[in-house]
Amino acid sequence: MQLVERSETVELMPKPQGKRLGVVRLLGKPPRASSSHASVFTNFASVFANFAELTKPRITTLVIFTTATGLWLAPVRPQAYTIFFTLVGTALVVAAANVLNMYLERDTDALMPRTMYRPLPSGRIRPKLALGFGLLLTATSVPLLAFAVGWLPGLLAAIALVSYVLIYTPMKRYTPAALLVGSVAGAIPPLIGWTAATGSIDLPGVLLFAVLYLWQVPHFLAITVVRSKEFARAGLQVQANQPDGERKARRSIVWYTSILVAISLLFVPLGVAGVGYLAAALISGALFFWIGLRGLYPESGPRWARNVFLASLAYITVLLAGLVVDH
Secondary structure (H helix, E strand, O other), X not given: OOOOOOOOEEEEOOOOOOOOOOOEEEEOOOOHHXXXXXXXXXXXHHHHHHHHHHOOHHHHXXXXXXXXXXXXXXXXXXXXXXXXXXXXXXXXXXXXXXXXXXXXXXXXXXXXXXXXXXXXXXXXXXXXXXXXXXXXXXXXXXXXXHHHOOHHHHHHHHHHHHHHHHHHHHHOOOOOOHHHHHHHHXXXXXXXXXXXXXXXXXXXXXXXXXXXXXXXXXXXXXXXXXXXXXXXXXXXXOHHHOOOHHHHHHHHHHHHHHHHHHHHHHHOOOOOOOHHHHHHXXXXXXXXXXXXXXXXXXXXXXXXXXXXXXXXXXXXXXXXXXXXXXX
């Protein structure tokens, strides 16, 4: 007796010798409709994950944190909708920059082990779709900041986007100085947060910009020391793969770290933070500088550069958290 669909039947089979009526048996696979729905959901989730990967979620999350720091440190308390649109708009700007950067660098990404499995070089997303996605994010993010938050945050976002995509990205193929240009875009988000709250560019906001700008240099130089051959194979110019470049990169890490630590202390005399932040900045800054300084010794190798990279992440986390807590 067939009680359900063909793929799922129940049979009543009487035995010839006994009084028992029989056994019930469930046959077949799950219904086709359910399997089809599961397949559609899986495909959708895969496509969504690939497009999300284009936006570099970890970097975007860090930028949201730095933007929120600018909002928090500002002397004016913005309304809830200003905070919301500032964070969303900035996240979309960063996502747009990352997507367009991946589109323009899909050929060089294919030549480096750490990037060859990204959605574009691996063929999981077509270049035209990635370009359209990036342009859509651009067309949404900058106007959102300009009209929902203010013209100054919108202008800063546009500067960050243009400098990162149209100047920094192609410049990497020609000169190591591209790092100094790309760091501008990475340092603008906390200034976007500050101007969203105040409507003006003030000294504490500029100081936030300076800290994020200076921090990016040793952070990225540490990566280039470890992966200088990969960058060279891909045709990207970084200081570490230039003549005598690694030695210069090590010295640059020490130089920029020392300036960074000194600049970070200025939040205290400006009245932005207090003694708690000062202690955190001094201790974390001294440790970061000491790790960087060890790179001047000839025996320091790739492990040292990895330690500098990890120390840079720990340092900026402690520094910004200290500012937020002790403000």
